[in-house]
Amino acid sequence: MKLLVPVKRVVDYNVKVRVKADQTGVETANVKMSMNPFDEIAVEEAVRLKEKGIATEIIAVSAGPAACAEQIRTALAMGADRGILIEHDGVLEPLAVAKLLKAVIEKESPQLVILGKQAIDDDMNATGQMLAALMGWPQGTYASKVESEDGGLKVTREVDGGLERLQLKLPAIVTTDLRLNEPRYASLPNIMKARKKPIENVKPADLGVDVTPRLTVLKVEEPPKRQAGKKVGSVQELVDKLRNEAKVI
Amino acid sequence: MAVLILADHDGSAVTQPTRSAVAAATKLGDVTVLVFGPRAAADSAAQVAGVARVLHSEDALYANGLAEPVSALLVSMAPEYSHLLAPASAAGKNVMPRVAALLDVQVISDISGVVDADTFVRPIYAGNAMATVKSSDAKKVITVRAASFDPAPATGGSAAVEAAPKGDDPALSTFLGAEIAKSERPELTAAKIVVSGGRAMGSSENFHIIESIADKLGAAVGASRAAVDAGYAPNDHQVGQTGKIVAPDLYIAVGISGAIQHLAGMKDSKVIVAINKDEEAPIFSVADYGLVGDLFKVMPEFEAELAKK
Ligand SMILES: Cc1cc2nc3c(=O)[nH]c(=O)nc-3n(C[C@H](O)[C@H](O)[C@H](O)COP(=O)(O)OP(=O)(O)OC[C@H]3O[C@@H](n4cnc5c(N)ncnc54)[C@H](O)[C@@H]3O)c2cc1C
Numbered sequence: 001m002k003l004l005v006p007v008k009r010v011v012d013y014n015v016k017v018r019v020k021a022d023q024t025g026v027e028t029a030n031v032k033m034s035m036n037p038f039d040e041i042a043v044e045e046a047v048r049l050k051e052k053g054i055a056t057e058i059i060a061v062s063a064g065p066a067a068c069a070e071q072i073r074t075a076l077a078m079g080a081d082r083g084i085l086i087e088h089d090g091v092l093e094p095l096a097v098a099k100l101l102k103a104v105i106e107k108e109s110p111q112l113v114i115l116g117k118q119a120i121d122d123d124m125n126a127t128g129q130m131l132a133a134l135m136g137w138p139q140g141t142y143a144s145k146v147e148s149e150d151g152g153l154k155v156t157r158e159v160d161g162g163l164e165r166l167q168l169k170l171p172a173i174v175t176t177d178l179r180l181n182e183p184r185y186a187s188l189p190n191i192m193k194a195r196k197k198p199i200e201n202v203k204p205a206d207l208g209v210d211v212t213p214r215l216t217v218l219k220v221e222e223p224p225k226r227q228a229g230k231k232v233g234s235v236q237e238l239v240d241k242l243r244n245e246a247k248v249i
Numbered sequence: 250m251a252v253l254i255l256a257d258h259d260g261s262a263v264t265q266p267t268r269s270a271v272a273a274a275t276k277l278g279d280v281t282v283l284v285f286g287p288r289a290a291a292d293s294a295a296q297v298a299g300v301a302r303v304l305h306s307e308d309a310l311y312a313n314g315l316a317e318p319v320s321a322l323l324v325s326m327a328p329e330y331s332h333l334l335a336p337a338s339a340a341g342k343n344v345m346p347r348v349a350a351l352l353d354v355q356v357i358s359d360i361s362g363v364v365d366a367d368t369f370v371r372p373i374y375a376g377n378a379m380a381t382v383k384s385s386d387a388k389k390v391i392t393v394r395a396a397s398f399d400p401a402p403a404t405g406g407s408a409a410v411e412a413a414p415k416g417d418d419p420a421l422s423t424f425l426g427a428e429i430a431k432s433e434r435p436e437l438t439a440a441k442i443v444v445s446g447g448r449a450m451g452s453s454e455n456f457h458i459i460e461s462i463a464d465k466l467g468a469a470v471g472a473s474r475a476a477v478d479a480g481y482a483p484n485d486h487q488v489g490q491t492g493k494i495v496a497p498d499l500y501i502a503v504g505i506s507g508a509i510q511h512l513a514g515m516k517d518s519k520v521i522v523a524i525n526k527d528e529e530a531p532i533f534s535v536a537d538y539g540l541v542g543d544l545f546k547v548m549p550e551f552e553a554e555l556a557k558k
């Protein structure tokens with residue numbers, strides 16, 4: 001079966017972002033950008049399904065500015081077969097991304113789409129569920145295990161309190177949690193090979209999708225800063241402070 | 250305006266994060282709470298202060314919270330409401346974006362503040378920035394960050410409990426089973442005290458050091474991602490940007506370095522204690538009380554000191 005893996009370009013997880021002085025957003029100029037870590041896990045899972053002979057072709061898709069081609073190249077170097085860049089310079093909310101992905105699905109007919117559970121910039125945790133809704137497909141979110149079974153998928157999910165198992169009909173949507181796998185590093189030969197793999201370039205208008213945002217960002221502020229407190233010299237002092245100063249135990 | 254809340258419960262009562270969602274909802278309009286499961290859970294919802302009406306269903310179709318039938322039902326009920334809310338729990342975050350897309354609206358995830366009926370505050374970039382967003386959608390679909398709203402009192406309400414409608418079964422998924430840990434300890438997102446262990450614990454046996462202190466304090470047990478990935482603690486213990494968000498009165502971080510992703514889940518705690526052998530560890534920059542030392546020496550002393558009155 002064909003797989004689609006959406007990958008998002010985000011501020012690298014090691015970067016401590018700074019809020020812009022004019023409160024319009026966060027500083028992203030000259031900041032290291034990477035593939036969303038959950039999407040690396042999604043690509044890895046797709047590549048493993050291909051290595052097991054379950055998947056036949058993997059398409060990596062990214063929506064955003066032209067520079068998203070870098071993240072598609074990373075996916076291609078990890079083992080995806082080809083890429084689609086949906087080029088757009090403005091804000092793309094999860095609903096808009098889901099509509100763009102739906103248009104791609106209608107052209108490509110994948111049986112499975114694997115997304116990250118959340119992007120670490122906007123932290124919406126929404127795109128996969130929204131895409132599942134628009135397609136009328138089942139969803140297996142926060143997956144820590146995915147098995148191909150009885151012509152469908154068995155998905156183990158990380159939920160509050162533990163784990164849960166679902167059987168999904170295909171086609172389906174899966175979103176990845178941290179424990180699904182450990183993504184590989186692309187080898188140098190594979191990075192070289194990835195340069196030759198094709199990336200198709202489309203615009204939202206080519207797909208007939210209106211991506212106008214529904215949310216207006218009025219302002220972006222720093223959260224209240226926490227002051228570093230004091231160091232205590234001993235366990236006795238700590239327990240005394242907790243009992244008599246903070247009064248929390 | 251009218252608000253519908255999709256409740257979480259533990260089999261007998263609605264959860265504290267659900268009551269936090271009620272607190273957020275009362276700023277928006279009349280509150281109806283939808284409860285799937287035992288009657289006792291619906292009765293508990295009816296007593297929550299600020300709840301005007303409870304809709305209840307014991308239908309097996311909804312018992313396991315499958316996203317496809319639950320969202321189909323919510324969409325069929327949506328015309329009566331201006332806002333659809335759920336706590337930002339694993340269940341709420343799974344269902345609400347699906348509901349939003351079916352209604353062609355942009356979900357607003359994990360709000361930490363209500364400005365007015367259209368405008369909400371939400372943390373972005375692991376809580377390193379707070380965005381105030383205004384929605385132009387006719388209907389709002391929202392998940393609520395429990396740690397940011399004081400829960401509505403569990404008693405004081407006297408809402409009527411009515412039968413919830415039944416929607417179609419999309420028959421797309423089947424619930425196979427679950428392994429939910431039964432614990433005597435308080436729930437992580439509702440606990441007044443949380444004791445968390447990190448990679449430094451070194452093994453799941455050593456993690457008992459954390460559990461033992463937690464039991465002395467009546468606390469919940471948390472963990473860093475590194476501790477969960479290494480198998481020292483179960484996945485549902487993970488505190489952080491991509492785990493659980495907690496804001497207890499007291500958070501004790503043991504052998505945790507204080508990565509941005511971990512801080513995102515606990516830095517709104519009232520009092521933070523850090524125990525780490527590296528005095529440069531970033532966790533000390535948010536700690537009210539820091540103790541530099543080897544946890545394997547400090548923790549037994551800590552437990553002994555707690556035993557003294
Ligand atoms: C104040 C503010 C300003 C912003 N400004 C801009 C801006 O100028 N330009 C801009 O592009 N964005 C901007 N954004 C970000 C944009 O709003 C988010 O990208 C969008 O809301 C998607 O949310 P999410 O990434 O958290 O989705 P989630 O639902 O958390 O993402 C889950 C998964 O969906 C997939 N996915 C999500 N988005 C994409 C994508 N674009 N391509 C491929 N796969 C994807 C990935 O698999 C990802 O792991 C801004 C956000 C804020 C808060």
Ligand SMILES: Cc1cc2nc3c(=O)[nH]c(=O)nc-3n(C[C@H](O)[C@H](O)[C@H](O)COP(=O)(O)OP(=O)(O)OC[C@H]3O[C@@H](n4cnc5c(N)ncnc54)[C@H](O)[C@@H]3O)c2cc1C
Nearest residue numbers: 447448449473474475489490491492504505506511526544
């Ligand atoms: C996409 C993504 C999402 C993530 N989400 C989360 C999340 O939700 N939650 C989370 O926690 N992390 C998350 N992380 C991981 C995060 O970046 C850190 O890797 C993680 O928090 C580190 O865990 P730690 O502090 O236990 O381990 P370390 O960083 O290894 O710290 C161990 C600490 O223990 C101290 N120590 C060692 N031995 C002793 C001793 N004997 N006594 C006392 N102190 C000792 C050390 O000085 C050190 O400070 C995420 C990362 C990514 C990329």
